[in-house]
Amino acid sequence: MDRSKKPSALQSLTSPSLIPQAQVSITDSQVSATLPSRESVEILLHGATVISWKDASGAEKLWLSEGAVLDGSKPVRGGIPVVFPVFGTAPDHAATAKLPQHGFARSSRWEFLGKSTSESSGTKDGGDSSVKLDFGLSPNNLSEEAKKAWPYEFGLIFSVTLGREGLTTSIVVQNVGESVWEFQTLMHTYLKVKDISSILVSGLESASYVDKLTSPISTNMSPSSGNLTITAKTDRVYTPAGGPSDPVTVSDGRKKLYTVARDNLNEVVIWNPWTDAKTMGDFKPVDGYKQMICIEPGTVRGWQKLEAGESWEGGQIITAHY
Numbered sequence: 001m002d003r004s005k006k007p008s009a010l011q012s013l014t015s016p017s018l019i020p021q022a023q024v025s026i027t028d029s030q031v032s033a034t035l036p037s038r039e040s041v042e043i044l045l046h047g048a049t050v051i052s053w054k055d056a057s058g059a060e061k062l063w064l065s066e067g068a069v070l071d072g073s074k075p076v077r078g079g080i081p082v083v084f085p086v087f088g089t090a091p092d093h094a095a096t097a098k099l100p101q102h103g104f105a106r107s108s109r110w111e112f113l114g115k116s117t118s119e120s121s122g123t124k125d126g127g128d129s130s131v132k133l134d135f136g137l138s139p140n141n142l143s144e145e146a147k148k149a150w151p152y153e154f155g156l157i158f159s160v161t162l163g164r165e166g167l168t169t170s171i172v173v174q175n176v177g178e179s180v181w182e183f184q185t186l187m188h189t190y191l192k193v194k195d196i197s198s199i200l201v202s203g204l205e206s207a208s209y210v211d212k213l214t215s216p217i218s219t220n221m222s223p224s225s226g227n228l229t230i231t232a233k234t235d236r237v238y239t240p241a242g243g244p245s246d247p248v249t250v251s252d253g254r255k256k257l258y259t260v261a262r263d264n265l266n267e268v269v270i271w272n273p274w275t276d277a278k279t280m281g282d283f284k285p286v287d288g289y290k291q292m293i294c295i296e297p298g299t300v301r302g303w304q305k306l307e308a309g310e311s312w313e314g315g316q317i318i319t320a321h322y
């Protein structure tokens, strides 16, 4: 076919070089993506941990400890570690009792399964408006120790979708075996803030919460109005009153910073170690707790049961407003 005679409209549709595309780069240890509009994300294969999410101006949205260990020898302190199949430890839950804190997903090397992109026609510059990166984990990727401690047939797909306004992370949990098993999962998101003393968290009004810092651990009700402020060590598991469609908003004074919406994830853990940060060897600088707040959507009160052949999906959508 004589290409010079092709109608020009068709020519532009079929010339990929004319359409701005997301750039994805893959190394032995991580996958990074940048949109034509310059937002970017970096994910380590270790734990499928998102370690950076930047807006178009290059401003980082996630807190990552300067002491974070990124070589796969321990879970990453910061970013978005994936918690599965147990949140914390569950000594009384026989099936997960032998697992380390927060399970094995954040300590295992995941496989990169591939990328997909979507274009938006409405914007003036066109091109890719989002890029989705998929990561997989199955018993084949686990250490012998983890396989022995949790001998179930499972498949996980963790997807990270970078868009112009926000970041979505979602997880599909599949029971590919022949017996029923149960799990908990959570996205341990460390959001970066300028100064924790002016941070307000809304969306937790009238929520019941488990305070993990009382002894014994207590269940409480949050007030029906007013924002949550962080003025000391905080470790609470909230169940927002409006169900998983109730978003949580993080503001700096009157300026909205982030909205965290959830899909199928009933709970939101709010964590800040405060000055106990100094007891964690990988939390640097030690006063870094002033620049972070963990807003962790998950399903962690009780257990999700999966019958043989069943699958379950949940996720978070974080919108950055600044």
Ligand SMILES: O=P(O)(O)OC[C@H]1O[C@H](O)[C@H](O)[C@@H](O)[C@@H]1O
Binding pocket: 075, 088, 101, 102, 212, 235, 236, 269, 270, 271, 294, 296
């Ligand atoms: O130190 P890690 O194992 O990463 O856990 C860090 C924190 O994770 C969650 O937020 C839990 O609610 C906390 O109890 C825990 O301290």
